[in-house]
Amino acid sequence: MEMRDTDGTIVEHLHGLEIHDRHRWLEDGDSSKVREWTRSQSALLRSVLDGWPGREGLRRRLESLMVTGALGGPVTSGGRTFYARREGRQNQPVLLVREGAFGAERALLDPNALSAEGTIALDWWYPSRDGRLLACGLSEGGSELSVLRVIDVADGRQVGGEIPRTRACSLAWEPDAGGFYYTRYPEPGSVPAGEEMYHRRLFHHRLGSDPAEDRCFFGEGRPADRWPNVALSPDGRWLVVTEAEGWSRSRLYLKDLRGGGGWIPLVEEREALYLPTPLDDRILIVTNEDAPTYRVMAARPDRPGREAWIEVIPAGEGVLQAIEVAGGKIFAAYLEQAASTVRVFALSGEARGTLGLPPMGTVTSMDGEPGGDELYLGYVSFVDPSRIYRYAIAGESLALWAAIESPVSGMSLVTEQIHCTSRDGTRIPLFVIHREGLALDGSHPAILSGYGGFSVSMTPAFDPENFLWLEHGGVLAVANLRGGGEFGESWHREGMLERKQNVFDDFIAAVELLVREGYTRPGRLAIRGGSNGGLLIGAAITQRPDLFRAAVCRVPLLDMIRYHRFRIARLWIPEFGSADDPEQIRWLLEYSPYHRVRDGVEYPAVLLTTAESDSRVDPMHARKMAARLQEAQGAADRPILLRMETMAGHGAGKPLGKRIDEQLDIWTFLFRELDVEMKEEPPSAG
Numbered sequence: 001m002e003m004r005d006t007d008g009t010i011v012e013h014l015h016g017l018e019i020h021d022r023h024r025w026l027e028d029g030d031s032s033k034v035r036e037w038t039r040s041q042s043a044l045l046r047s048v049l050d051g052w053p054g055r056e057g058l059r060r061r062l063e064s065l066m067v068t069g070a071l072g073g074p075v076t077s078g079g080r081t082f083y084a085r086r087e088g089r090q091n092q093p094v095l096l097v098r099e100g101a102f103g104a105e106r107a108l109l110d111p112n113a114l115s116a117e118g119t120i121a122l123d124w125w126y127p128s129r130d131g132r133l134l135a136c137g138l139s140e141g142g143s144e145l146s147v148l149r150v151i152d153v154a155d156g157r158q159v160g161g162e163i164p165r166t167r168a169c170s171l172a173w174e175p176d177a178g179g180f181y182y183t184r185y186p187e188p189g190s191v192p193a194g195e196e197m198y199h200r201r202l203f204h205h206r207l208g209s210d211p212a213e214d215r216c217f218f219g220e221g222r223p224a225d226r227w228p229n230v231a232l233s234p235d236g237r238w239l240v241v242t243e244a245e246g247w248s249r250s251r252l253y254l255k256d257l258r259g260g261g262g263w264i265p266l267v268e269e270r271e272a273l274y275l276p277t278p279l280d281d282r283i284l285i286v287t288n289e290d291a292p293t294y295r296v297m298a299a300r301p302d303r304p305g306r307e308a309w310i311e312v313i314p315a316g317e318g319v320l321q322a323i324e325v326a327g328g329k330i331f332a333a334y335l336e337q338a339a340s341t342v343r344v345f346a347l348s349g350e351a352r353g354t355l356g357l358p359p360m361g362t363v364t365s366m367d368g369e370p371g372g373d374e375l376y377l378g379y380v381s382f383v384d385p386s387r388i389y390r391y392a393i394a395g396e397s398l399a400l401w402a403a404i405e406s407p408v409s410g411m412s413l414v415t416e417q418i419h420c421t422s423r424d425g426t427r428i429p430l431f432v433i434h435r436e437g438l439a440l441d442g443s444h445p446a447i448l449s450g451y452g453g454f455s456v457s458m459t460p461a462f463d464p465e466n467f468l469w470l471e472h473g474g475v476l477a478v479a480n481l482r483g484g485g486e487f488g489e490s491w492h493r494e495g496m497l498e499r500k501q502n503v504f505d506d507f508i509a510a511v512e513l514l515v516r517e518g519y520t521r522p523g524r525l526a527i528r529g530g531s532n533g534g535l536l537i538g539a540a541i542t543q544r545p546d547l548f549r550a551a552v553c554r555v556p557l558l559d560m561i562r563y564h565r566f567r568i569a570r571l572w573i574p575e576f577g578s579a580d581d582p583e584q585i586r587w588l589l590e591y592s593p594y595h596r597v598r599d600g601v602e603y604p605a606v607l608l609t610t611a612e613s614d615s616r617v618d619p620m621h622a623r624k625m626a627a628r629l630q631e632a633q634g635a636a637d638r639p640i641l642l643r644m645e646t647m648a649g650h651g652a653g654k655p656l657g658k659r660i661d662e663q664l665d666i667w668t669f670l671f672r673e674l675d676v677e678m679k680e681e682p683p684s685a686g
Helices: 032-049 055-066 466-471 489-493 501-516 532-543 569-576 584-591 620-632 656-673
Strands: 002-004 010-014 017-021 075-077 080-086 094-099 106-109 120-127 133-140 147-152 171-173 179-184 201-206 215-218 227-232 238-244 250-256 264-267 274-278 283-287 295-299 310-313 319-326 329-336 339-346 351-354 361-368 374-381 387-392 397-403 413-421 427-435 446-449 475-479 525-530 550-554 605-611 640-645
Touching (some): 032 620, 055 656, 106 133, 179 227, 201 227, 227 274, 238 274, 283 319, 329 361, 446 501, 466 475, 525 532, 532 550, 532 620, 550 656, 620 640, 640 656
Parallel strands (some): 339 361, 446 475, 525 550, 550 605
Antiparallel strands (some): 010 017, 075 080, 080 094, 094 106, 133 147, 171 179, 227 238, 238 250, 339 351, 361 374, 387 397, 413 427
């Protein structure tokens, strides 16, 4: 039941609870009233940030840092090596190809040539097994609503027509490159209004045929919010579908494309995750079933039932992230204390050693071919940009294959790992990055980041704009909170559903540690996070506003009572719960940031960022939170600002120019609020 107070507040009675919503009207982003309100917020943002005296110097330094390129992990197929790279002022990465490992590179697809504004992005790409063709997805304006194209690798021409509605496509080529299996969303009008981003299904396409006639292979009649992905054995016989339900459960189904018959369930009713790698004679499966840190099992296609699986690599102390089969070996990427290592195993599971990667970094990709003789590894750290290593399997030698040059040289930086204790006694690690010789006297400006959800691990990552902060004596900290995947599935489950408050307690403990140990003080401390991390920041703002001076809350979830009604958020109910459930609404209301704002409280300065084309998190969250904080703010000198981006989405595919503009506003806000003076020239490296 819903009522409206005299001041326009919506009063809703749900499961015996009375819920007040003063800003329900801001949910309708298409209304003229909301658009006018948003324009006024943009004017407020500009009035606060544009006049800051160091802004132009900040822009110049940010531009010099952010033109640092990026290099994606290679994929090898049919003797060719495919990879994406962005250089200099390019808005988008260019897809490149080489013959072999060391042939001359050439551009295969340049999204920058497709849009003068740089707003067309390459979302995903899959080369055929023989390397002759490549399927890819392009989208515009950050929407991630990909349109599938097939490209002839020899000359770059498009083959056949386009296939729309292929967001986050999972695709498996047939061995002869005559067709592929792929996931696609329903045509508008074929499902109830508002469900166009659900009902993801698996189709088969033969090149030269009409995509409208593609046969649905899997998903018809399945629940709308399940998420199928596809894989195919190298010989093209065994088709495997992983059907995910949230981030803690999946099912596996097998189909024999030669022998005929229907789908064979490999595993259906277990509360665990299963990630398959189909080979010709077996299916290797990474799973957390009875193994919170994951292990590798093997199923035989002729005896696929769960009772016949055998363990190949047992669970260990490190968290198994992924495997790649190349050159007759299994390469397994692990997290140990939230940093990567890669171990080598025989196909039978015997240990064969560890690759000699630098410490305190993250393996971002692994690729090889089962019958090949090389493995490519993508690697980054907090201070090292993208590196690609090539491992020659027969010679067991690891060498740097390609790298992006660092924008800063000569600066002595320290990356350390420290620990705090959360409210319930759990030990929580943090990465802390700062200049060598830092005096722990509480005087330094600091920024703490976190995420804490969906089993996402906050491992070392390279962001060139962070050097701006380090150059000015700032401290960067990243907390490994529960809800993430840094320590396995148990760690994840301790930060989801009814245990979500653990995430916020962990983050608050990390803030307190940084202050207690002398890295900073509350008046010089900022927090930042995006998406689920934006929820984290919203919770910290409303639960402990006294602990920090400023907060950057990007593309956030903040109204946890109504979140599941917008965009694709119904998919996240297994992670958060739903207000439609009489028990779950009570967890959500306990921490929902929008509902915890109280009038007259002295909140930190807050910058909320969002984007019109965000197809994941609706901008209504940031709009409503900005309005609610502005009316409640008890400190007039601490601004509450909203930044609305146009022709951009959740973050993927955002062109360099827009990223620079966004970062300029974020860093202007942080420098201004934490009283950091912008130097006209980069500080010396000493």
